[in-house]
Amino acid sequence: MATTPVVDIHTHIYPTTYLTLLRSRTKVPYLLDLPDKMAPPRLIILPSDDDPALPAHQRGRPIDSSYSSINQKLDFMKTHGITTSVISLANPWLDFLSPEEGPQWAAKVNNELEDICSTSQNSLYAFATLPLSASSSRITGEIHRLQSLAHMRGIILGTTGLSQGLDDPALEPVWSALESAKLLIFLHPHYGLPSSVYGPRASEYGHVLPLSLGFPMETTIAFTRMWLSGVFDRHPKLKVLIAHAGGTVPFLSGRINSCVQHERHFPENEGGGRGPKRGLKEVLRENVWLDAVVYSPTGVRAAVEVVGKDRVLFGTDHPFFPPLDEGKEEWMSVETNIQAVKDAFGEDKQGATKVLGGNAIELLGLDVAGDG
Ligand code: URA
Ligand code: ZN
Numbered sequence: 467m468a469t470t471p472v473v474d475i476h477t478h479i480y481p482t483t484y485l486t487l488l489r490s491r492t493k494v495p496y497l498l499d500l501p502d503k504m505a506p507p508r509l510i511i512l513p514s515d516d517d518p519a520l521p522a523h524q525r526g527r528p529i530d531s532s533y534s535s536i537n538q539k540l541d542f543m544k545t546h547g548i549t550t551s552v553i554s555l556a557n558p559w560l561d562f563l564s565p566e567e568g569p570q571w572a573a574k575v576n577n578e579l580e581d582i583c584s585t586s587q588n589s590l591y592a593f594a595t596l597p598l599s600a601s602s603s604r605i606t607g608e609i610h611r612l613q614s615l616a617h618m619r620g621i622i623l624g625t626t627g628l629s630q631g632l633d634d635p636a637l638e639p640v641w642s643a644l645e646s647a648k649l650l651i652f653l654h655p656h657y658g659l660p661s662s663v664y665g666p667r668a669s670e671y672g673h674v675l676p677l678s679l680g681f682p683m684e685t686t687i688a689f690t691r692m693w694l695s696g697v698f699d700r701h702p703k704l705k706v707l708i709a710h711a712g713g714t715v716p717f718l719s720g721r722i723n724s725c726v727q728h729e730r731h732f733p734e735n736e737g738g739g740r741g742p743k744r745g746l747k748e749v750l751r752e753n754v755w756l757d758a759v760v761y762s763p764t765g766v767r768a769a770v771e772v773v774g775k776d777r778v779l780f781g782t783d784h785p786f787f788p789p790l791d792e793g794k795e796e797w798m799s800v801e802t803n804i805q806a807v808k809d810a811f812g813e814d815k816q817g818a819t820k821v822l823g824g825n826a827i828e829l830l831g832l833d834v835a836g837d838g
Contacts, residue, residue: 476781568597
């Protein structure tokens with residue numbers, strides 16, 4: 467029986483190359499093997515994880531085989547009816563490497579991703595990673611090289627850019643290279659907000675505050691800085707997919723726009739000429755795609771309202787947010803997101819089908835089995 471393709475554009479992996487790199491390190495981020503060989507190693511991913519007062523098995527996060535096994539990724543896809551996945555390296559990517567180390571590791575990781583995809587009978591594609599600590603010519607060199615890797619459909623990018631954020635003028639050659647290579651930028655958070663905003667009781671709530679609020683605010687601020695600094699004026703063909711349904715961009719776009727219109731610092735409001743030329747509404751409709759990793763129909767509807775129903779794409783964030791009951795095959799996080807898309811579209815079954823797969827196939831030129 468023919469099936470309707472379901473495409474997951476937000477799904478991560480720590481390939482073997484990357485785990486080797488993390489194991490070789492003793493500073494954050496690094497991988498800590500435990501004396502109990504049966505226990506998964508711990509990923510010390512944030513400075514707050516690196517707490518010597520805690521026993522090793524309580525530091526950071528457990529990184530079991532679901533973070534690196536392709537067979538487990540394929541099994542997960544089968545369980546949830548996902549036809550095709552566009553895999554990306556999980557945070558914190560290569561942000562922490564020295565300028566000399568970055569390019570060789572980027573090439574190794576990207577080559578491994580390409581190898582994985584090329585043996586997957588078109589069920590896997592990838593977003594590559596960039597050596598952002600290196601010189602801009604080395605970064606653009608990797609962008610050009612990616613065009614020779616058949617399964618690359620874009621790059622995953624954190625919010626710090628070359629270290630100064632995404633409104634940094636030094637990023638201009640990188641934006642130009644991505645624009646001319648027609649590679650989608652998958653904008654994804656990692657750093658969250660300063661831990662002081664979570665207050666002295668933060669540890670009582672585990673990762674709830676940083677993941678539910680810190681991540682989306684981080685992405686919102688990064689994208690807004692890109693827009694404010696005129697990146698989309700200078701690069702009108704740049705394509706950005708914002709993680710987690712745009713953070714809070716759909717909800718706050720009116721307020722962001724209004725603040726710009728009332729800001730005397732932008733002289734064009736008083737007849738001068740600074741600030742973004744292309745309005746936020748236009749950029750959201752022409753340069754931006756949003757994933758549907760938002761766990762509610764309200765969030766999906768907001769995303770659809772600001773970018774349009776052809777520009778919202780299903781994702782899972784696998785292998786993050788697994789069921790707490792380890793014996794369970796179906797993931798609540800995935801089922802919630804599928805249901806949210808269906809509920810948001812109601813009777814418009816075709817709209818839901820496009821968000822679940824059709825939009826990604828068209829945007830990324832995926833060769834996918836099924837009848838659409
Ligand atoms: N999702 C991610 O992609 N990264 C995290 O660190 C946590 C959730
Ligand atoms: Zn993610």
